Amino acid sequence: MDMHIGILGSGLMGSKLGTIFARAGHDVVFSYSHSERKLQRLAREVGGHARAGTPREAAANADAVLLAVHWSRVDDVLAQAGNLSGKVLVSCSLPMNDANTELVLAHTSSGAEALSRKVPGCRVVAAFGTIPSEVLFGVFEARGRKSARPSLVYFGDDAEAKDVAARLIRDVGFDPEDAGPLRMARFAEPFALLVAQLAYETGGSPALAYRFERLEERE
Numbered sequence: 001m002d003m004h005i006g007i008l009g010s011g012l013m014g015s016k017l018g019t020i021f022a023r024a025g026h027d028v029v030f031s032y033s034h035s036e037r038k039l040q041r042l043a044r045e046v047g048g049h050a051r052a053g054t055p056r057e058a059a060a061n062a063d064a065v066l067l068a069v070h071w072s073r074v075d076d077v078l079a080q081a082g083n084l085s086g087k088v089l090v091s092c093s094l095p096m097n098d099a100n101t102e103l104v105l106a107h108t109s110s111g112a113e114a115l116s117r118k119v120p121g122c123r124v125v126a127a128f129g130t131i132p133s134e135v136l137f138g139v140f141e142a143r144g145r146k147s148a149r150p151s152l153v154y155f156g157d158d159a160e161a162k163d164v165a166a167r168l169i170r171d172v173g174f175d176p177e178d179a180g181p182l183r184m185a186r187f188a189e190p191f192a193l194l195v196a197q198l199a200y201e202t203g204g205s206p207a208l209a210y211r212f213e214r215l216e217e218r219e
């Protein structure tokens with residue numbers, strides 16, 4: 001069954017993930033940009049399965065809502081989205097400071113856990129925050145090939161919501177790696193900064209993904 005997906009934040013992550021979800025057959029509503037024209041253009045470029053809307057419209061009939069805004073915009077976009085109780089909220093948002101240099105929450109909490117407290121009754125799953133946006137289209141294009149898919153960790157406290165997220169992760173072309181409850185974000189959010197360091201600061205291509213391998217144990 002194809003899903004209705006609302007995109008809250010149509011920047012680097014939201015525009016690419018929304019485009020891929022639509023290409024995978026889901027109905028997508030792009031929302032939350034400074035430019036209404038940008039949202040319209042995004043929807044037009046994707047074609048039949050996408051449209052532009054307000055955050056409230058994006059969330060209204062959504063089977064899953066993607067949160068893809070800077071940490072400083074989370075409260076604003078959630079207020080605009082309205083009641084998210086019972087919804088599956090997939091978040092790639094990291095709790096970064098304004099300069100994007102530091103996590104403002106870590107070790108004893110995490111962005112994913114803080115987000116979950118902001119939206120009581122909403123089923124939060126953290127996913128897509130541990131890879132750079134630059135890799136998304138490449139992973140999607142490679143998804144039918146025989147080579148092993150890159151991994152993508154996801155975590156949350158609601159089993160059904162995690163199944164929805166895992167499906168979206170597979171649709172993008174990753175191998176979903178269930179990393180457990182939402183509190184695992186305490187480990188994964190710093191890991192995301194390590195991935196960003198490798199993607200952007202080492203001189204190689206930023207289109208970077210990772211893969212976990214389980215090998216036979218040997219004595």
Ligand SMILES: NC(=O)c1ccc[n+]([C@@H]2O[C@H](COP(=O)([O-])OP(=O)(O)OC[C@H]3O[C@@H](n4cnc5c(N)ncnc54)[C@H](OP(=O)(O)O)[C@@H]3O)[C@@H](O)[C@H]2O)c1
Nearest residue numbers: 009010011012013032033034068069070093094129132133
């Ligand atoms: N970029 C990555 O590779 C990456 C990777 C992993 C995790 N993340 C996390 O994912 C989240 C999104 O990152 P991103 O790079 O996609 O951010 P981004 O490119 O800055 O996109 C943010 C979106 O929010 C919109 N927005 C910001 N302020 C607004 C306002 N006042 N009113 C209306 N719309 C507003 C932007 O509008 P415009 O369309 O007008 O710009 C844009 O559509 C962040 O929490 C980040 O830490 C990013």
